[in-house]
Structures are given as structure tokens and as C-alpha cells.
Amino acid sequence: MLLKEACVENFTNIPAALQAGAKRIELNDNLTVGGTTVSRGVMAEATRYVHENDASVVAMIRPRGGNFVYSDTELKIMEADLFVAQELGVDAVTFGALTQDGWLDEEAMENLIAASAGMTVVMHMAFDAIPEAKQAAAIDWLAAHDVSRILTHGGPLTESIEATTPHLKELVTLAQGKLEILPGGGITAANVEAVTAAIGVNQAHGTKIVTIA
Known part of the structure; x- marks a missing residue:
């Protein structure tokens, strides 16, 4: 069964996205x-x-656009938002904090994961800003700290999903038995079945993952 995760902005398109599958x-x-x-x-x-x-919700926890290197104040804001999500019964939360040199901000991530108690934790596409040579180690660190899923394009969003499919397959192999790889970025209702089959996963993410009339 292919699980389609629709990425939406606010409430507006949620009813139609659920209706579309x-x-x-x-x-x-x-x-x-x-x-x-x-x-x-x-x-x-x-x-x-x-x-x-009968569906589940993942809340983005990100205080601003731009990079994923956060100040102490921004991390406090993220923690406060995590407590709100927890209070409201959100199923999962997605976030990512990095250091200037492109590694996981381990202290920040540990604090954010602790504040997520009771919710599934997802690392979002901040993962793609980690150099490929360090991604296997990042998967191991995230798995050891109870992160359940990584949302990744497998490379820069400027590259097509077809171009990043080989690396996504490598990530699936690296993550096997540790956590789930959720592909996203350029996956649509038209190509989702072909892309997930090529990568070897049964879930995918996108703003156009279902067709909204």
C-alpha cells in the first residue's frame, strides 16, 4: 500500500487532499x-x-526560512511550538538543526527530540544540506536518538527526482532496519508510483502528490 503524504499550506487544501487519497x-x-x-x-x-x-498529521517545526543554523532564541521558539503540537495531539513533528560546518547540531537536536516526547520525530530536508560523505553517520546518529523518518530529496532541489534516485536508493540501503526514508521534492500524482518503485519505498511526500481539483 503506497502512503501519500501531502505537503500543504495551512488548512485550505486539507479536505481536498484527503479526498484525493x-x-x-x-x-x-x-x-x-x-x-x-x-x-x-x-x-x-x-x-x-x-x-x-482517519489520517495522520505531521507539523513542520521551523521558525523561519533560510538555513538550518538556529540561535538559542529560535531553538526556544521551536521547543515552545513542539509543546503546543504535543498538547494538540499532533502525530508527528518534522525539524532539523545543523551547525555552520554542515553537521547535525547535536545539542539542539537532542533538546528538540526530548521536547517531542510522545510524537514521531522526522528529520526534514535539512538532511540534504549535510555532505553526502557524512550522511551515513547522520542516519546512525538520528536512528540512535529515536528519529523515525528522514524526508529527503537525495540531493539539491535543483536536481530532478530522477537524477537523485540513485542516491535515494543508497540512503534506503543505509537506513534499512534503522529508520525510514521518505522521498520528496518533484514527486507528483503522475510519477509517484514509478518513483517509489524505483527507490524501493512505500511512501512519498509532495505538494502535488495527489490531484486536487
């Missing part, structure tokens, strides 16, 4: 910058609606 919703604001955290009101209503329709 999405079984998981990644909830964002500001998709033009790659997604940031929605308001409490949006998160509450989206979670209620998604659960009533």
Missing part, C-alpha cells in the same frame, strides 16, 4: 520558503479534521 498531511505555513510552523489555531483545527478523517 492522502493519508498523511505535512502541515506548513509559508511554503514559498520551504515551510514554517503554522499558528496554534491552524494546528488545532487541522489536527482535529485530519484525525476525524
